[in-house]
Amino acid sequence: MSTTSEATTPVLVERRGGVLTITINRPAQKNAVNHEVAVGLAAAVDQLDADPELSVGVLTGAGGAFSAGMDLKAFARGELPVLPDRGFGGLTRAVVRKPLIAAVEGWALGGGFELALACDLIVAADNARFGFPEVTRGLVPSEGGLIRLPRRLPYHVAVRVVLTGEPLPAAKAEQYGLITELTAPGAALDKARELAGHIAKNAPLALAAVKEVLRATQGLNDGDAFERQDQLISGLPSSQDAHEGARAFVEKRAPVWHGR
Numbered sequence: 001m002s003t004t005s006e007a008t009t010p011v012l013v014e015r016r017g018g019v020l021t022i023t024i025n026r027p028a029q030k031n032a033v034n035h036e037v038a039v040g041l042a043a044a045v046d047q048l049d050a051d052p053e054l055s056v057g058v059l060t061g062a063g064g065a066f067s068a069g070m071d072l073k074a075f076a077r078g079e080l081p082v083l084p085d086r087g088f089g090g091l092t093r094a095v096v097r098k099p100l101i102a103a104v105e106g107w108a109l110g111g112g113f114e115l116a117l118a119c120d121l122i123v124a125a126d127n128a129r130f131g132f133p134e135v136t137r138g139l140v141p142s143e144g145g146l147i148r149l150p151r152r153l154p155y156h157v158a159v160r161v162v163l164t165g166e167p168l169p170a171a172k173a174e175q176y177g178l179i180t181e182l183t184a185p186g187a188a189l190d191k192a193r194e195l196a197g198h199i200a201k202n203a204p205l206a207l208a209a210v211k212e213v214l215r216a217t218q219g220l221n222d223g224d225a226f227e228r229q230d231q232l233i234s235g236l237p238s239s240q241d242a243h244e245g246a247r248a249f250v251e252k253r254a255p256v257w258h259g260r
Helices: 004-008 035-050 072-076 111-117 133-137 145-152 155-164 170-175 188-200 204-216 222-232 240-251
Strands: 011-016 019-024 056-061 100-104 107-109 121-125 129-131 181-183
Touching (some): 019 035, 019 188, 035 056, 056 111, 056 188, 100 111, 100 188, 111 129, 121 170, 129 170, 133 155, 145 155, 170 181, 181 188, 204 240
Parallel strands (some): 056 100, 100 121, 107 129, 121 181
Antiparallel strands (some): 011 019
């Protein structure tokens, strides 16, 4: 049972080994995002990046829904769930160095879908639904929906989603490669934590480098992409972690990472 403080805290964090679970905790509002949630999410991903003992984050929602997007009642009061340089929910335009996995149950709509797309991987229950209903309200998904979705789905599939406003079932999303793992209802968080645990066994410097290279080389031609990649990973071969990885292999033991 949740304590009173947990019940009223809009964003919860929980550590398990090297994994930080971040939960949007407004189940009565289908985890709609207000300014307080945005501040809480920004603080949580900052904690993830700053703590050397944390390697991977998992983002989820409480009460069987991921997020219904922007809290329209709060918006009508003049409250914006957007932070400078960090975007919607404090996340859609943020630079998060460490891997982040979305664990999706139920609906991920509008800004909620954009939060999932801001993550590196998506694990979803097979009854989850993803959608951008913005066009039905005279708006567009401007916090990553129009930019990231065509990179994750075949172009014409993505265009249909954003032009019709119709939801995309998780099973279809999985067929198109948007979903990393499809689970039974109620099992998305456990599967996401399991996946995060596998990732967290790896060298933190290498994990961060993978993310940085993927982000920095989007849209570049091969020559420019290799040049940028080589700049970003130039220090890895001489790092303590690279030498530890080689020693652990030779000695047939699990590596002990130093993060440097």
